[in-house]
Amino acid sequence: MxxxxxxxxxxxxxxxxxxxxxxxxxxxxxxxxxxxxxxxxxxxxxxxxxxxxxxxxxxxxxxxxxxxxxxxxxxxxxxxxxxxxxxxxxxxxxxxxxxxxxxxxxxxxxxxxxxxxxxxxxxxxxxxxxxxxxxxxxxxxxxxxxxxxxxxxxxxxxxLGLVYNRDLFAKAGLDPDKPPTTWDEVRSAAKKISALGDGTTGYAEYSKNNQGGWHLTSWIYSMGGDVAVKDGGKWKSAIDSDAARNSLRMLHDMRWTDNSMGSRQLLEIPDVQKMMGAGKLGMYMAGPDNVPTIVKQFERACKEYGVAALPGQATLGxxxxxxxxxxxxxxxxxxxxxxxxxxxxxxxxxxxxxxxxxxxxxxxxxxxxxxxxxxxxxxxxxxxxxxANVPTENFRPFVERNGTLEQKVEPPNAQQIYTVLDGVMQSVLTKKDADIDQLLADASKKVDALLATVK
Structure with a gap:
């Protein structure tokens, strides 16, 4: 973490x-x-x-x-x-x-x-x-x-899973008891929630202070990839991969094609929690512990929120x-x-x-x-x-599916790697013409240099 x-x-x-x-x-x-x-x-x-x-x-x-x-x-x-x-x-x-x-x-x-x-x-x-x-x-x-x-x-x-606003799901014609289980479903749901208007954002993502790199790592895991792998006893970058490309393309399309991520970017945790606490955000990647934080800080009701397992094959734990x-x-x-x-x-x-x-x-x-x-x-x-004094049924989608996902740990030199990946996330979310292939190639070289120090 x-x-x-x-x-x-x-x-x-x-x-x-x-x-x-x-x-x-x-x-x-x-x-x-x-x-x-x-x-x-x-x-x-x-x-x-x-x-x-x-x-x-x-x-x-x-x-x-x-x-x-x-x-x-x-x-x-x-x-x-x-x-x-x-x-x-x-x-x-x-x-x-x-x-x-x-x-x-x-x-x-x-x-x-x-x-x-x-x-x-x-x-x-x-x-x-x-x-x-x-x-x-x-x-x-x-x-x-x-x-x-x-x-x-x-x-x-x-x-990590998906924290979501059950009320916004219902307003957008989505079933709050059946949250997305694939990234395509996340994209579709985010479009419908954003279409509600009035400043509502379908999906938000972090991209500052190592938090963007942390979440991009989880995206890559969920898509079946890795950030670092051990080869012959030495660690090397695995970032320049289809899993990373698919993750960034999904984020790019949600941001620029669907406009379901809003125009304000370079967000971090307090920003996103504030959006959720204001009732203006449909979903974001987080653990179940975020719910009581939002409820307490923004005087919301716990029943307003649900938590789903992360889509895909694996999650960062x-x-x-x-x-x-x-x-x-x-x-x-x-x-x-x-x-x-x-x-x-x-x-x-x-x-x-x-x-x-x-x-x-x-x-x-x-x-x-x-x-x-x-x-x-x-x-x-x-x-x-x-x-229990919270609506446990709202967290059933997380409980039932999270145990079937591979729980993957953070890479070696995680914080330094996250700094590199912050830049990749920021480019994709702030530049419509970002060259994803070049971003990954450059980031991979930097990550290899960081991993060279790992024994």
Missing amino acids: TRTSGTRSRRHAGIALAGVMALGLTACGGSSTGEGEGADGVVTITVNDMPPKTQPVDRKIFEEDVKAFEKANPKIKIDPREGQMDPKTFAAKLAGGQLEDVYYVYFTDPAGLIERRQGADITPYMKDIPYLDKIRPEFLDVFKGKDGKIYGLPNGQYS GGNGFMFNPKASPEKIKAGLKWLQFKYLNPDRTEFNDKRIASNDVPIGLPLDRLYTDDVQAKVDAVHAKY
Whole structure:
């Protein structure tokens, strides 16, 4: 997931909605060392992911969990910090002893961190973690090094789909319960919605701040292609492909032939969410977590929106988790693993969490964070269904089809690649005569140069 993505808001809305809480933070001094127990046998660990004071409900829940954990584990003290792992400051924090013992990462981070030995090997300490064998293996694999060892744990995942306005679908003569399942159907629906007039846009797309590249990657995946492939042990660009050409031609035709994307371009997440919140947008690519964001920010009703799986063959999926300071002592790693299991990876607390967040008027029942294998996930889903306070039938098209799609992860050096692809997306959406073949050829050379640094 792109770091500039509004999908990060899911960490306060989305994961809470699913009942397994994961909430947000920035470092505030202190240090992380290799020291173990204190003189009194108490281990103190610094952890990030504490919500800021501007999110009082999430922060209150986080603080309650810290107190409950410390009560259950009197020999462990939690020193919480706001913020997540920032690649721009990470190395300096690590070198200066300011990196937390347990720190938050996106799925695009672990491979590089492991390669640079900036995360601790936690393999020897994992045997006693409950439900470890029930976490879906593809998410655990994100935190595996080439040596086969484990360097972290996942706690959230997402898949991109289509968020759509059910009211506009109905007004345009479309069935809100049967959203598009192919890009041709998306194009057709967008034309009908745009024909409603009054400034209504059928489909909107991001193209700034790496968000255009992020979404173009998902378009390419859905069309059966790749952005990067491994060839003989080395990564190379796969952008100059029919899948990419078909994606860009579809976008070009929707923008210039159908006029179903509107004349205003160079959009990013807040722009598109505002359009949807104003009731002037039919569809856009996003995860289910976007719905509560729109509802809350623009005072809309959840029933106005639906979520469908992404058309095509595959969707871009990502997620987040936690890794450990490479200088952390065994005692700190063991304590940190207990904290992660208690706070983020504890299906047994699902009902407690759902009751708690429901009383704080937080939505429950969105199709998010399916971290576990079928038997455990089914139990978690049953609890969410029991406490659901959103119209779950509106998300059925996502639930029923998303599981049949291939879930593809972001390419290596994703953020740098997205910067390149932003330019491609911008050209197609702002220049009617954009040369798609030349754009892809030029972008492919740049991506090859970026991938040459990947080991």
